[in-house]
Amino acid sequence: MASSPWPLPADAPSAADLSRCVHCGLCINACPTFAVTGLEAESPRGRIALARAVDEGVIPLTAAVQSHWDLCLQCRACEAVCPSGVAYGRIIEHVKAQVAAAPAKDAAPRRLRRFLLRNVVARPRVLAAVVAPARWWAGSLPRRALRKSGAKWLPSRLAAMEAQLPRHPGRPLRAGDSLPVPGEASTEAVLFTGCVMGELFGGVHRATASVLARRGVRAIAVEGQGCCGALHAHDGDLAFARDLARRNIDALPGDDPIIVNSAGCGAAMKEYGQLLHADPRYADRAAAFAARVRDFSEFVAALDTPAAGHFPARVAYQDACHLAHAQRIREQPRALLRAIAGCDLVETPGADLCCGAAGIYSLVEPGMSAALRTRKADAFRDSAPDVIVTANPGCQMQYEAAVREAGIDARVMHLAEALDEAERRAPRA
Amino acid sequence: MTTRRELVARLAAICGAPNVVWRREDLLVYEYDGTIERKQPYAVVFPADASETAAVVRLCNELGMPVTPRGAGTGLSGGSVPTRRGVVIGTSRMRRILEIDPANRIAVVEPGLPNIQLSEAAAAHGLFYAPDPSSQKACTIGGNVAENAGGPHCLALGVTQNHVLGLEVVTAGGDITWLGGRVPDAFGYDLRGAFIGSEGTLGIVTKVVCRLVPLPASVVTLLAIFDTVQEASATVSAIIAAGMIPAAMEMMDRLTLQAAEAGLRCGYPADAGAVLLLELDGLPEVVGPQAASARAECLERGATEVREARSAGERELLWKGRKGAIGALGWIAPNYYILDGVVPRSKLVDVMASVSAISDAHGLQCANVFHAGDGNLHPLILFDERVPGAKDRVLAAGAEIMRACVEAGGSLSGEHGIGYEKQRFMPWLYSETDLEHMGRIRAVFGNEGDFNPCKLLPAGTGCGEMAHQEQALRAAGPDAYV
Ligand SMILES: Cc1cc2nc3c(=O)[nH]c(=O)nc-3n(C[C@H](O)[C@H](O)[C@H](O)COP(=O)(O)OP(=O)(O)OC[C@H]3O[C@@H](n4cnc5c(N)ncnc54)[C@H](O)[C@@H]3O)c2cc1C
Ligand code: SF4
C-alpha cells in the first residue's frame, strides 16, 4: 500500500467520506466563514476539496492549507443543509487530528493548547482552581464599576475573554453535588455536569434539575463523570477525547437517560458510538451510551407536560450550532418558550448562524469570532429583545459580549433558566 | 510575456492585495464548478464594483490573458471553469441589494447576490423574484443572468429573460455600459436580451434590475405517486392539454426518490416508480377547482395516490426534497454527469425510454429529475471518476442522449447552458451561418476570443484536454511565465 499523505493515518479522513461531496455548492451560504470572506477556500466545499487534494496526493499538507481548516468553526451548518449527506463534522474532526499531528509553524501555541485542554479543562480540581478567580471577578463590584466607567484596561484578547464572563455566575455545581428536589419524583435521570459548565454555570444545572423535578424526574449529578471531550476532539486530540469518552461510559452505567444542557457536549456524546467504533471493548457500550443522551430541550419537550409559568418578555432564541446543526433540534426549544404565558418569541435574522464562540475558537481565531459576534450584536440592536435565550454555555458567554457590544440591556439566559424562572413565578398546579 | 508574480501585483494594484488569490492551494478550489470539468486559473480576483472590474478586464486584455467570470460556481455546464487558465473574476464582493422599489416592483442588485436572498428581502413587500433554480440558496443572480436560469416555478412565469429588465455590464472589451433599463420594452436593439444567456462570453454583469412579482394569494401543492415514469410523463401532457398551466410540474424517478429520501427525509415514497410534484397558485376560487381536476387527471392516468400538502411546513418539505434531489445523488455515487435536454412534451415518453436504453447499453446508472412541464429533462448519469475509463463512458453516453433529444425535435439546453461541455454539439442544431452570426455578437462586445474561451460556441484549438494538465500546473511556480 502506498504511504499515507497524512501524518496520523489511523485517524485520516476516509476517502469514502470525502468523495461523498459532489461539489454542488448548496452549502456555501450556510457557512459563516464564507459569509464573512466570500472565499471558496473558507467554504465547506473548498475545505473538503482541499482535504481531498491532500488525500489524493495532489498538494502537500502545508501550513497555508491548514489555515483554512483552522478557520472552520466546526459549527456543522454545512452538514445540516447538504443534500448529499456529507459527514462534514466527521471529516473535519479527522482533518484536525492530522493538523494537530503535522509539523507546524505555530507548534508552541498548539502544544500549549493541548496541554491546557488535557491538564486543566479535563481535570475538575485544577479547572475549579483556575476558574475560581474568574468567577469571583465576574460578579464583583469592581467589575461593575469598571464597566460603567467604560475604561479599556486589558489587552484586546484578554478583554474579549473578560467580556464573555456571565454577569451573575451561580455557585459551581460539580459531579457528586446534590440537586434541588422540589416534589415527588417518579423517575430518575443523569444530569451531565461537564467541565466549564459546572464551574461557571452551576445555576443552569440547578435550573435544569428544578424544571425536571416539577415534571416528576429526579436529576442526579452522578459522581465520577467528567469532561465530554468535545473540545479535545475539535482540536484534533482524538486520542484524549476517546479516553474521556471511556471514562464517562464507565462512570455512568445503567439505562437512565443522560440529560445534557450543553449542546456541544450533547452532540459529542451522541457520537460516542462513532468515536469509539474501532475500540473492541467499548464500541457496543459507546453506542448504547450514546442512545441514552438527550438534550434538555429534547427531553422536556418529549415529556409533553401542560404549559405552565409566566415570563413576560420579548425573547430572542438563538440556536446553538451543535443543537440545531449537529443534533438537528430546532423546534423543541422554540415550542417550549412559545408555550409560556407572556413570552413573546421573536426570530432575529441569522438566529441559526454561528455566534463565533465555537468552543475555544474565540481564543484561537479572535478576528473571525469577533466578526460573527458583531453580526449578532447588529441583529440584537435591531430587534431589541429583553432576553436572549440559548442552549450552550459557550454561546451564552459570547452573547454576554454581544449584548455589551450592541449597547443594549438584554439578559442572557439558558433555556433551562428561562423555563425555571417562568415556572417559579407561576408554579405548576 | 509576464510572470505570475507580476500579474498578481498588477491585479492587487487594482483591487487590493487581500482580494487577489494566487497561492496554489487557494487556486485549487477554483478549478471546479458543479460539473466534472476541472482547470485552475493563474489568479482569482474579486473586484468591488464595475470600475474595478473594468480595470481588471482591460489589464487582462492588455496582457492577452483569458478571463472567466464566476458567481457561486454551481453551474452545470463548466461555464466558470477557466478552460484556458488566465484570470477568474469572482463576484463575491458584489452581493448587496441596492434597492427594492415595491411601487414599481423592481429591485436593483449586485451580481454576486445569492438568488434566494432577493426573494427573502422582497417578501416583506409581498413580492418575490420568480426564477427559482433548485440551486437558489447558493447560485448568484449574475450567474442566473449568464445562464438564463430557470427553475420549477418558471413553467407559468417564465425564465430569467422574462424577469430582468436591465443590466449594467463591463463588456469583454472593458467598457462599462447599460443594457435595457428600469422599464420593460426599451427601444433600440435588445442587447439586454442578447446578454442574458450569453454564459459569460460577452462581459461581466455588475448590476441587475430585476422584476418582482406578487406572492400568490393561495397555493396548492400536490404529490402524485406513480408506478412508472411512462404514466407520470403521460399525465404531464394530459394536464397541459386540459388547459391548465400549473405554477410548477416536476418529475422524479425511483432512483432520485431514493436518494432524496435518504438525504433529506422529506416523506417521499421511496418505492414508487415516479412522482409528479405539482403546484397550482392564484386566487383561491380558481386554484381549488384546478387542483381537483389536476388530481383527477393524475388518478385517471394511473396515479396510485395523490397527496396534498396541508401546511406551509409540509409544502416546504416536499420542495426541499425536489430542490435537494440532484445533490442528494451523492448518496448513490460520488459523481454525476447531468444533462439538460429539452424535448417537446409529446415526446417525453419516447425520449425517456431512449435515455434508459442508452444508459443500460453503457452499463451506467441514470437518475431522472426534471421540469416536466417544460419538457426539460435532466438525466443524471452516476459514476465514480476514480474508476479508470468511467468518465469517457459517461461522456459517450451523454452525447448519445443529447443526440436523442435533438432527434426528437428538442434542443441542447433548457437552463444549464452549453458551456464547455456541450459546445461541440452546437452544429447539430445550428448551421455554419447561424454560428458565424453568433460569433459576430462576441466581437460587438469586444470579445476577441479570450473572454471565457471555449464556451458556448464550438471552439478551435487550445480548448481540449482540460482536466489532465496537473503536471504542467505543478511546474508553474510564481515566476513561471503565464
Ligand atoms: C444542485 C443544482 C441544482 C440546479 N438547478 C438548477 C435549476 O433548477 N435551474 C437552472 O437554471 N440551473 C440550475 N442549476 C445550475 C446553476 O445553479 C445555474 O446555472 C446558476 O445560474 C449558476 O449560477 P452561479 O452563480 O453558480 O454561476 P457560476 O457557475 O459561477 O457561473 C455560471 C456561468 O455564468 C457566468 N457568470 C457568472 N457570474 C457572471 C456575471 N456576473 N457576469 C457574467 N457572467 C457571469 C460564468 O462565467 C459561467 O459561464 C443547478 C445547479 C446545481 C448544482
Ligand atoms: S458538502 Fe454537500 S452541499 Fe456542500 S458542495 Fe459538497 S455535496 Fe454539495
Ligand code: SF4
Ligand atoms: S462547519 Fe461551519 S464554518 Fe466549518 S465549513 Fe461547515 S459551515 Fe463553514
